Amino acid sequence: MDKELTAPVFDIKELSVYDGPGMRLTVFLKGCPMRCLWCHNPEGLSPRPQVMVDRSSCIHCGRCDHVEGCSYNADGRCSGCGRCVSLCPAGCRRISGYYASSADIAGKIARISDMFGPDDGCGMDYPASAPDFGGGRRFYGGVTFSGGEPTMHIDWLEDVCRRLRRYMAVSGGFFSIAAETSGCCSESAFRRLLGCADLVYFDIKHTDPERHKALTGCDSGMILNNLRFLAESRIPFAARHTLVPGVNDSQNELEAFAALLASLGAPSLLRAELLPYNTAAGAKYKMALMSFDPAWDEKRKPNTDLSPFVRNGIKAVVL
Numbered sequence: 300m301d302k303e304l305t306a307p308v309f310d311i312k313e314l315s316v317y318d319g320p321g322m323r324l325t326v327f328l329k330g331c332p333m334r335c336l337w338c339h340n341p342e343g344l345s346p347r348p349q350v351m352v353d354r355s356s357c358i359h360c361g362r363c364d365h366v367e368g369c370s371y372n373a374d375g376r377c378s379g380c381g382r383c384v385s386l387c388p389a390g391c392r393r394i395s396g397y398y399a400s401s402a403d404i405a406g407k408i409a410r411i412s413d414m415f416g417p418d419d420g421c422g423m424d425y426p427a428s429a430p431d432f433g434g435g436r437r438f439y440g441g442v443t444f445s446g447g448e449p450t451m452h453i454d455w456l457e458d459v460c461r462r463l464r465r466y467m468a469v470s471g472g473f474f475s476i477a478a479e480t481s482g483c484c485s486e487s488a489f490r491r492l493l494g495c496a497d498l499v500y501f502d503i504k505h506t507d508p509e510r511h512k513a514l515t516g517c518d519s520g521m522i523l524n525n526l527r528f529l530a531e532s533r534i535p536f537a538a539r540h541t542l543v544p545g546v547n548d549s550q551n552e553l554e555a556f557a558a559l560l561a562s563l564g565a566p567s568l569l570r571a572e573l574l575p576y577n578t579a580a581g582a583k584y585k586m587a588l589m590s591f592d593p594a595w596d597e598k599r600k601p602n603t604d605l606s607p608f609v610r611n612g613i614k615a616v617v618l
């Protein structure tokens with residue numbers, strides 16, 4: 300019998316429409332090496348389960364302040380032990396994240412795979428020069444692995460994908476496997492990710508190395524190397540850029556982002572995707588018992604000018 304691996308999953312979204320072509324199921328893995336100031340998935344940062352609190356239903360009984368063995372009350376780091384959840388009379392505490400086995404996740408995907416199908420309306424042109432990803436097929440619905448950063452669980456991811464490929468071979472069915480990554484991982488982990496995915500969403504936070512470090516806590520060198528591997532791999536990919544007003548949406552930054560993509564000379568680059576910053580992030584930080592102090596004007600709409608992409612011959616959309 301195959302050995303099962305586990306990885307921390309914090310959400311599974313069915314019928315997602317922003318995570319790739321067609322009908323999709325998105326698996327969100329916990330754990331990320333980056334700390335983007337605007338991250339809208341704070342519960343995806345820690346690689347461990349953690350408590351989430353809906354304060355709108357809290358009746359302020361104080362029981363959660365006196366839980367024996369609570370690491371959060373001791374040092375501010377929740378171990379996800381769950382003791383406070385059963386003690387809360389208002390039911391406003393839950394644990395985000397659980398260790399999911401590779402066999403269970405692959406089985407869940409396989410069971411609903413009939414709902415995945417071809418997609419001709421995703422708006423992406425499949426370049427003739429890029430390799431097809433399955434018997435000449437164009438875009439297909441399927442599963443997307445996101446996070447957090449999925450390469451943090453690359454052994455698990457490889458095992459899930461191996462099971463899915465085996466299922467497709469046996470059943471004769473087909474669906475696509477996509478991964479969303481920041482590329483913030485070793486070259487070897489990234490190459491292994493490319494071995495799993497039919498389609499990659501690559502997030503680029505900022506093109507300037509110093510700004511990148513200041514905004515995310517991580518160097519961009521490794522990320523840009525991985526972006527080049529991706530371009531050379533000929534695996535279809537979309538380059539994503541979250542637009543945070545006044546932080547990384549200047550005209551210069553959009554020009555630099557478009558020029559970076561053009562410099563890759565990658566026929567497998569499907570398009571650039573600009574994602575306006577999600578203003579709902581603050582509420583999630585509160586629930587995750589984390590602080591959030593945006594230094595930008597959340598009411599301001601980000602710059603979504605696509606002309607730099609047009610000038611550089613890169614197809615681009617605002618999502």
Ligand code: SF4
Nearest residue numbers: 369377378380381383
């Ligand atoms: S789950 Fe609750 S009791 Fe356990 S460490 Fe976290 S806050 Fe404390």
Ligand code: SF4
Nearest residue numbers: 357358360361363387
């Ligand atoms: S135990 Fe629940 S209801 Fe009581 S203070 Fe804590 S969160 Fe609020």
Ligand code: SF4
Nearest residue numbers: 331333335338447481
């Ligand atoms: S890479 Fe993604 S998950 Fe990680 S901190 Fe940045 S926005 Fe959040």
